[in-house]
Amino acid sequence: MSENKKKVTLRDIAEKTGLSVNTxxxxxxxxxxxxxxxxxxxxxxxxxxxxxxxxxxxxxxxGSTRTVAILYDDLINPFYSYTTDIISKRFExxxxxxxxxSNNDRSPYVDYDLMRSxxxxxxxxxxxxxxxxxxxxxxxxxxxxxxxxxxxxxxPYGMVGVDADEVYGGRIAxxxxxxxxxxxxxxxxxxxxxxxxxxxxxxxxxxLAEEGMSLSPEHTFYVREQAFSEIIDKIVxxxxxxxxxxxxxxxxxxxxxxxxxxxxxxxxxxxxGFDNIQQMMRMPRLITTVDVGSRDFAxxxxxxxxxxxxxxxEERPSFRDTHKSFLVKGKSTR
Amino acid sequence: MSENKKKVTLRDIAEKTGLSVNTxxxxxxxxxxxxxxxxxxxxxxxxxxxxxxxxxxxxxxxGSTRTVAILYDDLINPFYSYTTDIISKRFExxxxxxxxxSNNDRSPYVDYDLMRSxxxxxxxxxxxxxxxxxxxxxxxxxxxxxxxxxxxxxxPYGMVGVDADEVYGGRIAxxxxxxxxxxxxxxxxxxxxxxxxxxxxxxxxxxLAEEGMSLSPEHTFYVREQAFSEIIDKIVxxxxxxxxxxxxxxxxxxxxxxxxxxxxxxxxxxxxGFDNIQQMMRMPRLITTVDVGSRDFAxxxxxxxxxxxxxxxEERPSFRDTHKSFLVKGKSTR
DNA sequence: CTGAAAGCGCTTACAG
DNA sequence: CTGAAAGCGCTTACAG
Numbered sequence: 230m231s232e233n234k235k236k237v238t239l240r241d242i243a244e245k246t247g248l249s250v251n252t253x254x255x256x257x258x259x260x261x262x263x264x265x266x267x268x269x270x271x272x273x274x275x276x277x278x279x280x281x282x283x284x285x286x287x288x289x290x291x292g293s294t295r296t297v298a299i300l301y302d303d304l305i306n307p308f309y310s311y312t313t314d315i316i317s318k319r320f321e322x323x324x325x326x327x328x329x330x331s332n333n334d335r336s337p338y339v340d341y342d343l344m345r346s347x348x349x350x351x352x353x354x355x356x357x358x359x360x361x362x363x364x365x366x367x368x369x370x371x372x373x374x375x376x377x378x379x380x381x382x383x384x385p386y387g388m389v390g391v392d393a394d395e396v397y398g399g400r401i402a403x404x405x406x407x408x409x410x411x412x413x414x415x416x417x418x419x420x421x422x423x424x425x426x427x428x429x430x431x432x433x434x435x436x437l438a439e440e441g442m443s444l445s446p447e448h449t450f451y452v453r454e455q456a457f458s459e460i461i462d463k464i465v466x467x468x469x470x471x472x473x474x475x476x477x478x479x480x481x482x483x484x485x486x487x488x489x490x491x492x493x494x495x496x497x498x499x500x501x502g503f504d505n506i507q508q509m510m511r512m513p514r515l516i517t518t519v520d521v522g523s524r525d526f527a528x529x530x531x532x533x534x535x536x537x538x539x540x541x542x543e544e545r546p547s548f549r550d551t552h553k554s555f556l557v558k559g560k561s562t563r
Numbered sequence: 564m565s566e567n568k569k570k571v572t573l574r575d576i577a578e579k580t581g582l583s584v585n586t587x588x589x590x591x592x593x594x595x596x597x598x599x600x601x602x603x604x605x606x607x608x609x610x611x612x613x614x615x616x617x618x619x620x621x622x623x624x625x626g627s628t629r630t631v632a633i634l635y636d637d638l639i640n641p642f643y644s645y646t647t648d649i650i651s652k653r654f655e656x657x658x659x660x661x662x663x664x665s666n667n668d669r670s671p672y673v674d675y676d677l678m679r680s681x682x683x684x685x686x687x688x689x690x691x692x693x694x695x696x697x698x699x700x701x702x703x704x705x706x707x708x709x710x711x712x713x714x715x716x717x718x719p720y721g722m723v724g725v726d727a728d729e730v731y732g733g734r735i736a737x738x739x740x741x742x743x744x745x746x747x748x749x750x751x752x753x754x755x756x757x758x759x760x761x762x763x764x765x766x767x768x769x770x771l772a773e774e775g776m777s778l779s780p781e782h783t784f785y786v787r788e789q790a791f792s793e794i795i796d797k798i799v800x801x802x803x804x805x806x807x808x809x810x811x812x813x814x815x816x817x818x819x820x821x822x823x824x825x826x827x828x829x830x831x832x833x834x835x836g837f838d839n840i841q842q843m844m845r846m847p848r849l850i851t852t853v854d855v856g857s858r859d860f861a862x863x864x865x866x867x868x869x870x871x872x873x874x875x876x877e878e879r880p881s882f883r884d885t886h887k888s889f890l891v892k893g894k895s896t897r
Numbered sequence: 898c899t900g901a902a903a904g905c906g907c908t909t910a911c912a913g
Numbered sequence: 914c915t916g917a918a919a920g921c922g923c924t925t926a927c928a929g
Contacts, residue, residue, distance in 0.1 A: 238905095238907085239906065248915080250908095250916090251908085251909090251915075251918095254909095255915085258908080263915080281679050282683050282906090282907080283905090284683045284684055285623045285684070286905070286907040286908090287908070288921090289620050289906085289907070289923085290906080291908055291921085304644040304648035305843060310644030310648075314644075317665065318667060321664075326680070326684060327662065327663045328662050329651055329661045330660065331648075331651065331652055331655060333652060345615055349615050349617065350660060351617060351618070351619055477844070510811070510844075511812055511816045512841070513815070513819065513822075515846065515849075570922095572922055572923085573922065583899065584900090584923080585900055585901080585902095588925095594924095595898095596898050597899080598898070601898085601899085616923080617921090617922055619921090619922080620921070620922035620923040620924090623921090624904075624923050625923080626905080626924095
């Protein structure tokens with residue numbers, strides 16, 4: 230018991246087998262040049278003593294930690310947790326573990342504090358649900374660590390990104406609302422300066438423009454920047470009958486608040502979200518929402534990261550993989 | 564740019580300041596004994612050169628990686644992702660990062676393969692949503708790494724656990740179904756040999772026993788072990804009118820399947836789940852479910868882990884913190 | 898209060 | 914094909 234506790238190192242295997250530490254390491258890492266006999270001796274000794282490599286030591290010397298950092302806002306939104314689940318499992322299959330880093334809701338950006346924590350862990354790659362702060366772009370690039378922006382457009386930063394065509398998503402949502410006869414539309418975003426949020430808004434504006442209408446700035450809201458009750462007040466007062474929300478969770482919060490004011494979604498007004506989280510949890514189709522096809526989307530993100538990690542150094546600094554979303558109809562629109 | 568790329572080490576700071584590596588390290592780690600003057604010189608140099616510590620190197624030498632491993636099935640179930648979010652943020656506040664390890668649905672247990680990956684990372688602590696496989700209990704204990712079982716009862720293994728009183732949860736759900744007039748009850752679990760699953764079943768059996776009834780083995784199902792369509796067939800054939808599910812996601816899948824057979828939850832039968840995931844996403848109350856109060860529950864889990872990490876070595880090998888759940892009524896019961 | 902040395906457990910050149 | 918040495922970047926005793 231106390232013997233089990235003391236950790237087994239390469240040196241123990243070397244002593245046990247009468248080989249050098251070097252040779253043992255070579256066998257375990259399947260480097261060329263060792264005999265079948267040596268291989269068997271090493272493997273037997275490792276099994277007997279219960280050897281487990283120390284990845285910290287290995288990473289320190291080799292320069293590769295077999296680690297990917299994942300940067301996110303929170304895991305509460307199933308869009309993040311669902312895709313993170315798929316992505317991290319793909320990484321595990323390739324021998325990478327994921328270290329999680331949250332910006333702790335400080336801002337929607339990757340800032341210096343966050344990057345400092347990340348880089349202290351010396352990850353081989355970084356997959357970020359967050360956009361880099363403007364003044365961090367060069368810093369990140371200079372770090373030399375492969376950086377994939379997932380779910381956001383990386384091209385404005387000259388970075389690799391896997392994203393959805395968000396303008397398109399906003400447009401099909403807007404077109405659908407209009408086609409169902411909703412006339413006074415509003416947009417409820419998260420932060421006014423996050424591109425993905427603005428792109429969805431832009432799509433809605435395009436849909437309105439097609440019909441010769443436009444989105445009033447008065448009816449353009451950002452839940453992270455204004456009092457929620459004010460937003461609801463304004464919507465009720467101005468007789469808004471169609472709402473596009475930045476994501477499903479915001480939509481559900483709005484639905485709840487409007488229900489308290491006696492307005493029922495699908496009946497008194499139409500509302501559309503993004504992400505189709507209800508499907509991830511196998512829930513009934515409560516709301517109409519824009520779905521990017523999260524499983525394939527996540528797989529694509531993992532694939533791009535893995536290809537960067539496998540180091541085909543063909544320097545594609547601004548590679549972009551853009552996915553088309555589709556509308557899923559639920560009970561929140563007539 | 565290429566200058567930025569080469570990494571800055573303690574030695575660079577030492578050279579820049581004319582101090583020894585040792586002294587620089589001591590200042591950065593706030594060890595006693597250095598002058599204000601030295602401190603300022605070091606901090607200035609670190610800032611100027613953009614020094615970021617290498618936690619791998621630091622961990623290798625000091626024995627503490629400031630890392631907690633989180634072991635889980637998947638992040639798709641919001642119970643996992645929601646609590647993981649809260650827990651990991653608490654850890655971050657204390658300077659710990661989380662490394663994620665999934666059993667990749669191999670089994671509901673922590674097995675040797677999983678522990679091998681975990682231990683290669685030398686975490687300071689392990690928080691597990693999974694129970695240990697029977698033959699892993701001693702191995703885990705001997706590892707000397709603080710291990711907290713979260714959401715499962717650790718006491719049968721003599722381990723630290725933060726859990727809910729699952730029998731109680733099953734019982735209040737069963738009592739509620741009976742009080743609403745449902746008479747032919749069924750239980751739909753996940754795995755037959757996972758304690759938390761059996762405890763919920765046991766609670767249901769207790770509720771039935773109170774009324775002189777009992778749960779038929781024929782109406783006790785495990786979705787991970789039998790064909791789902793068979794379960795549904797049996798429920799329809801035998802006129803089951805009340806169902807307790809191991810969790811909300813299973814409940815939603817059942818609701819969908821029964822809807823296809825023309826049966827509507829809340830009208831034709833009652834169904835109760837566990838976890839109240841709908842609330843985590845701010846969705847309307849679709850189903851009746853047993854809620855443990857996930858936020859407090861997660862905080863408690865984090866707290867227990869942190870107290871073990873802060874190393875108050877008072878050896879409490881089988882510490883158990885058990886939470887009481889409550890019923891949340893939704894539209895899936897009359 | 899500060900420094901020189903040793904060493905954490907590996908992998909990487911380099912010899913043989 | 915195998916081994917002895919060096920070193921990744923830190924922190925920990927130990928001297929002074």
